[in-house]
Amino acid sequence: MPKVHIPTPLRQYAGKQPAIEVQGSTVGEALSGLVSQHPDLRRHLYTEQGKLRAFVNIYLNDEDVRYLQKEATAVADGDNISIVPSIAGGAALSC
Amino acid sequence: MLRLGQSHYDALRQHGEETYPHECCGVLLGRFEDDGTRIVTSLARAGNTRVDSPQNRYNIDPKELVHIQREAREREEDIIGFYHSHPDHPAQWSPTDHAEAHWMGCSYVITSVEKGKAVLTNSFELTGTAENDKKLVDERIDVV
Numbered sequence: 372m373p374k375v376h377i378p379t380p381l382r383q384y385a386g387k388q389p390a391i392e393v394q395g396s397t398v399g400e401a402l403s404g405l406v407s408q409h410p411d412l413r414r415h416l417y418t419e420q421g422k423l424r425a426f427v428n429i430y431l432n433d434e435d436v437r438y439l440q441k442e443a444t445a446v447a448d449g450d451n452i453s454i455v456p457s458i459a460g461g462a463a464l465s466c
Numbered sequence: 467m468l469r470l471g472q473s474h475y476d477a478l479r480q481h482g483e484e485t486y487p488h489e490c491c492g493v494l495l496g497r498f499e500d501d502g503t504r505i506v507t508s509l510a511r512a513g514n515t516r517v518d519s520p521q522n523r524y525n526i527d528p529k530e531l532v533h534i535q536r537e538a539r540e541r542e543e544d545i546i547g548f549y550h551s552h553p554d555h556p557a558q559w560s561p562t563d564h565a566e567a568h569w570m571g572c573s574y575v576i577t578s579v580e581k582g583k584a585v586l587t588n589s590f591e592l593t594g595t596a597e598n599d600k601k602l603v604d605e606r607i608d609v610v
Contacts, residue, residue: 379498379545379569379572380569380570383571389544415596428528430528433532433533435528453532455528455531455532456568457566457568458526458528458569459523459525460524460550460559460564460565460567461524461562461563462489462552462555462560463523464560464562
């Protein structure tokens with residue numbers, strides 16, 4: 372099964388686990404499986420409209436799924452899916 | 467509270483001097499204690515991808531973070547925070563820092579670098595449960 376790596380801020384919503392094996396043949400199915408197991412994760416990953424939040428990056432192994440087939444990207448046993456909230460900022464007064 | 471060794475403290479400040487007049491950025495790796503204290507056991511320097519405005523913006527390539535995270539996992543370390551510099555700007559979080567901070571429970575360390583010299587280093591914990599109630603709160607840095 373693919374494994375989803377949970378970033379430290381979200382582990383409290385995922386049974387304090389750093390990684391969780393999930394069923395699914397696509398990234399979207401794997402993430403759906405994850406939030407089914409741990410419903411408290413949903414609002415941290417998805418907007419109310421059900422879209423992945425803009426600052427949440429999803430990587431399949433070393434690739435950003437936005438540049439693959441997004442949530443339709445196929446996953447296989449042993450793949451690693453990483454949830455990576457963005458890290459940015461700076462002294463600028465506005466974004 | 468954030469606890470780190472003198473060598474790590476010096477290293478993150480030095481990073482800001484090296485990249486001046488651009489912002490530096492990096493990752494704090496270590497562990498969370500039960501009382502909430504974050505203990506730094508290593509640093510990972512990262513590149514600043516904001517080549518359009520590196521003097522007052524930073525961004526860590528998520529792909530680089532995936533690599534850092536993988537190597538940290540092998541050493542049984544977690545990501546516990548991040549650091550960056552403010553060239554010729556106070557060591558206080560800006561509206562941009564707040565808007566773009568998403569790692570709740572982690573430390574965000576900011577060093578002011580004036581005319582190429584590191585001056586103040588402050589740390590802020592990102593508290594809250596979601597985007598609508600998050601706050602950057604002053605926290606003590608314990609250099610050991």
